[in-house]
Structure formats: C-alpha cells, structure tokens
Amino acid sequence: MAHINQNFLKLPGGYLFPEIGRRVRAFSAQNPPMPLIRLGIGDVTQPLAPAVVDAMVKASKEMGVKETFRGYCEETCYAYDFLRFAIQDAYRERGVAIADDEIFVSDGAKSDCGNIGDIFSADNVVAVCDPVYPVYVDTNAMAGRAGDHDGEKWDSLIYLPCTAENGFFPDLPTNKVPDLIYICSPNNPTGTAATKEQLKVWVDYANAHGSIILFDSAYEAFISEEGVPHSIFEVEGAKTCAIEFRSFSKSAGFTGTRCAYTVIPKALEREGASLNALWNRRQGTKFNGVPYVIQRAAEAALSPEGRVQTKAAINYYLNNAKVIREGLTAAGLTVYGGVNAPYLWVKTPDSIPSWDFFDLLLKKACVVTTPGAGFGPSGEGYIRVTAFGDAEATKEAVRRIASIL
Ligand SMILES: *Cc1c(COP(=O)(O)O)cnc(C)c1O
Numbered sequence: 001m002a003h004i005n006q007n008f009l010k011l012p013g014g015y016l017f018p019e020i021g022r023r024v025r026a027f028s029a030q031n032p033p034m035p036l037i038r039l040g041i042g043d044v045t046q047p048l049a050p051a052v053v054d055a056m057v058k059a060s061k062e063m064g065v066k067e068t069f070r071g072y073c074e075e076t077c078y079a080y081d082f083l084r085f086a087i088q089d090a091y092r093e094r095g096v097a098i099a100d101d102e103i104f105v106s107d108g109a110k111s112d113c114g115n116i117g118d119i120f121s122a123d124n125v126v127a128v129c130d131p132v133y134p135v136y137v138d139t140n141a142m143a144g145r146a147g148d149h150d151g152e153k154w155d156s157l158i159y160l161p162c163t164a165e166n167g168f169f170p171d172l173p174t175n176k177v178p179d180l181i182y183i184c185s186p187n188n189p190t191g192t193a194a195t196k197e198q199l200k201v202w203v204d205y206a207n208a209h210g211s212i213i214l215f216d217s218a219y220e221a222f223i224s225e226e227g228v229p230h231s232i233f234e235v236e237g238a239k240t241c242a243i244e245f246r247s248f249s250k251s252a253g254f255t256g257t258r259c260a261y262t263v264i265p266k267a268l269e270r271e272g273a274s275l276n277a278l279w280n281r282r283q284g285t286k287f288n289g290v291p292y293v294i295q296r297a298a299e300a301a302l303s304p305e306g307r308v309q310t311k312a313a314i315n316y317y318l319n320n321a322k323v324i325r326e327g328l329t330a331a332g333l334t335v336y337g338g339v340n341a342p343y344l345w346v347k348t349p350d351s352i353p354s355w356d357f358f359d360l361l362l363k364k365a366c367v368v369t370t371p372g373a374g375f376g377p378s379g380e381g382y383i384r385v386t387a388f389g390d391a392e393a394t395k396e397a398v399r400r401i402a403s404i405l
Contacts, residue, residue: 007144012151016134016374020358027362034366037397039324039385042188042343044253046316048297049309052252055300059293073289077280079105079261083295086302087261096233102263102276104283105290105298109218109247109260113182114139115286116214116243116262119278120180127158127178129170131189131375131382133216136182152377161378168192168336168345172201177209183232186219189375189384190345191321191337193228199235206241210270213242218260221251221314223340239265243275250342252301252310259290259298317342320394321387327398328385331405342387345372349405351381358383365400 020040028036048056062068073080079087084103091098106112113135122144128136137154140146147156158178160170168190170183183202186193206213215232223230232242244263248254264276290298300306321338328335334347346369348357354371361367361383372382387394 005142007142007146010146010149011138011141012149016370019374020368020370023359023362024368032366034400036362036366036368037389037393037400038368039389039394039397040368040370041388042386043255044250044313044317044388045390046253046313048253048257049301049306049313051300051303051306051309052257052297055296055306056293059296063293070292073292073295076101077104078283078287078289079103080292080295080299083299083302086299090302091231091233094230094234096231098233098263099266101280102265104262104264104279105295106260106262106283106287107258107290109216109245109249109262110135112245112260112262113214113216115282116279117143117145118282118286119275120212124179125156125158125176127160127170127173127181128376129162129182129184129187130159130377131162131372131379132182133184133188134375136214140180159376159378162187162190163378164334164336164347169194169198170202172205178211180212180214181206182214182216184216184218185229186217186222186341187337187343188219188341189343189370189372189379191339191341191343191384192345193223193225193340195227196229196235199229199232200237203232203235203237203241207237211241212268212270212275213238215242215244217244218247218250219341220246221310222318222342224318225340228340233263233265239267241268243268248298248301251314252298252306253313254298254301257294257297259294316391317387320389320391323391323394324385324387324398327395327402331398331402333405338387344385344387346383346385348381348383354380354383360404361401364404365397367397367400 087103088098126140126145146154158173162168162170220230232238232244247260264279266276268275301310324344325335325338336345338344354373358371370384372379
C-alpha cells in the first residue's frame with residue numbers, strides 16, 4: 001500500500017478564503033441591497049501594458065518560424081540573456097551587483113518560496129512573521145518542519161509578532177534561534193515596508209547565527225518613499241545570508257502570465273555547500289523553464305517604455321490605496337500601510353474581532369474585505385483591504401464604509 005505524506009493531514013485546510021467565499025455566497029443569496037464591492041482579493045485588475053502585449057505577439061510569431069523557434073530553455077538558470085540583463089540592470093540602478101548565474105527565472109514567487117524548502121533539511125527551525133502570507137507556513141508544514149497545529153498555531157514554528165507596537169516589523173527572537181527566517185517587505189498583509197536599518201538587524205543576526213533569510217520582495221515596485229530598500233541586497237552583509245524572491249505578478253500585472261525570479265548569491269554557503277548550486281540542481285531536476293514568449297514579455301516590462309506603462313498601473317493602485325487610507329482615517333478608523341504597498345491594514349473599531357467586522361462590512365456596506373485573523377493570531381483585531389480594485393468602486397466602498405460607522 002502506498003503511504004501518503006501524513007503532514008498534509010495536519011493542515012487546517014484552506015480556512016481563510018473558502019470561509020470568506022462561503023459567507024459571501026450565503027449573503028449574496030439573500031439579495032443584498034447593493035452590488036458587492038470586492039476589496040478582499042490579492043489579484044491585479046489592470047490589463048497588461050501595451051509594450052508587454054506587443055512583445056508577446058512578436059515572440060509568438062517567432063515561435064512559428066523554423067529559424068527563430070525555441071525549444072527547452074537551456075540557458076544558465078533558465079534565464080535568456082535578454083531577461084537576465086534587464087533584471088541585472090534593474091538591480092544595478094539600485095546599486096546592487098548581481099552576477100549572471102545568480103538569477104533563476106521561474107513561473108512564480110509562490111512556487112519558489114514554496115519549493116526552496118527542498119534544499120533545506122527537515123529539521124531546520126523556521127521563523128515566520130505573524131500575520132503572514134500563508135504559503136511560507138503551509139509549505140513548511142507539508143515538509144514536516146512545522147510540527148502539529150493546535151487550532152491556532154504550529155508548535156514547531158517560531159511566530160514573530162508584527163504589531164502596531166513594533167511598527168509591524170518583527171523583533172529578534174529571544175528564545176530559540178531560527179535557521180530559516182521568512183521576511184516579506186513590502187508586506188502582505190500589513191502593507192508596511194521595512195527600512196534598511198530594520199533589515200540590517202536581521203542580516204547581522206542571520207550572519208552571526210548561520211541562519212538564512214528568505215526575503216520576499218514581490219511588492220517592491222509599490223515602494224513610493226525614498227530610502228526604503230527595494231532589495232535585501234541593498235543591505236550590507238545580505239549576500240552571505242539571504243535569498244530574494246521577486247515576481248512580475250504585482251509589478252507588471254503578470255498574475256495570469258507567470259514570470260518571477262529568485263536571486264541566490266554565490267557567496268551563500270552552508271556546511272560547505274553552495275545554496276546556489278543546490279537550487280540549480282533542484283531546478284534542473286524538477287523544473288523546465290519559463291516560456292520564451294513570457295520571458296520576452298517580462299523583458300518588455302523592464303524596458304523604458306514598459307516601465308512607464310507598468311508604473312501607470314501601479315500608480316492607479318497606489319491612488320486607490322490613498323483613497324482608502326484617507327477615507328477610512330477620516331471616518332475614524334486607524335489605518336496602516338498603503339504607502340509602499342497595495343494593502344491597507346485596518347484596525348477594527350472598539351477592537352471587535354476581525355470576523356465580526358468583516359461580517360458587518362459585508363452585510364451593512366456590501367464590501368468584501370479579508371479578516372486579519374486569517375493571516376495569523378496577531379492579525380486578530382484587523383482587516384486587510386486591497387487597493388487592487390476599480391478606482392470608482394473603491395471610492396464607493398470607502399463612502400459606504402464611512403456611512404455605516
Ligand atoms: C502575490 C504574491 C507573490 C507573487 O506570487 P507569484 O507566484 O509570483 O504570482 C509572492 N509573495 C507574496 C507575499 C504575494 O502576495
């Protein structure tokens with residue numbers, strides 16, 4: 001008889017979004033007085049930039065001609081030179097030098113964040129921020145690194161509370177030393193971004209203890225304030241302790257197009273082994289690259305024309321974020337984030353539980369949000385509101401929320 005991976009049975013089983021879906025469907029069935037506005041989703045809504053579409057059309061045509069047809073991408077780290085150079089240039093503009101064979105192109109930061117665990121032993125101690133992007137937690141649970149779930153927490157994970165008191169950035173752990181540390185900045189779900197000084201504390205800690213920082217900067221393109229680092233490699237010492245995940249999903253609207261990349265410095269070694277070499281071996285065995293057409297699309301997103309166009313979409317979302325932040329603040333709520341990220345982290349009034357405030361907004365304002373408690377225990381007392389919606393609908397949602405408070 002085949003035996004299953006028992007760790008899967010320990011997973012509490014997609015609680016957050018299915019439960020939101022269930023409540024929204026039940027409410028919709030009762031003929032709500034107004035059309036629902038969905039500010040719960042973490043997906044983009046603006047179309048691809050024209051420069052990106054043109055590049056895809058052109059590359060698709062090349063695939064239909066014998067001389068320019070491409071099969072497997074056999075380039076170093078699955079990155080065609082044109083895309084690798086474009087990514088290197090983007091880093092160089094921020095003063096970061098990344099070598100040719102340090103950039104691994106993939107189909108998503110979600111897959112890379114999840115798969116990176118393959119190169120680490122099952123007995124590593126893992127630290128996650130709380131609240132957290134659930135992928136980091138669930139993939140470690142599947143690998144047996146999280147222990148057992150007690151209904152609220154996994155008993156082998158170190159939870160690093162991110163609260164209003166610490167500016168939603170984790171303090172160093174005081175008991176156990178984690179081997180793997182997930183940091184997401186700008187953060188999903190809190191919408192806040194770490195400063196260089198904040199990151200430096202963790203880089204120094206990781207270097208001192210031999211830990212690895214798994215740094216997710218999927219939202220770096222939303223950073224609007226000067227001086228906020230876009231990459232962990234802007235912090236001195238990071239190349240000996242960090243892996244960085246980036247994606248075109250949120251920066252260029254590629255959630256349905258699929259292209260991302262992971263940077264693993266060659267200076268990053270543990271137990272005498274190069275993590276870059278291990279990941280290369282892992283990808284070489286379990287992955288076969290991102291389509292030529294899509295890599296051309298990603299290159300176009302980084303071209304001067306593409307940058308202007310994708311920046312317009314980002315500014316559209318950031319303007320929604322401003323509308324939400326200002327509108328809800330004026331309505332008396334305490335609102336965090338939304339300046340360097342497309343997410344607003346909103347304190348519930350009178351500290352009512354997140355699911356109760358979620359229900360209130362759904363039933364009285366017909367606005368769908370995400371209860372903070374779904375992202376971890378420290379998310380209780382908050383809701384996440386996304387800026388990825390339509391501008392007019394976002395304004396209407398803010399008016400409705402203000403009117404019921
Ligand atoms: C959306 C998102 C990503 C991007 O994932 P892709 O697989 O590249 O679409 C990565 N990390 C976080 C925290 C996200 O919210």
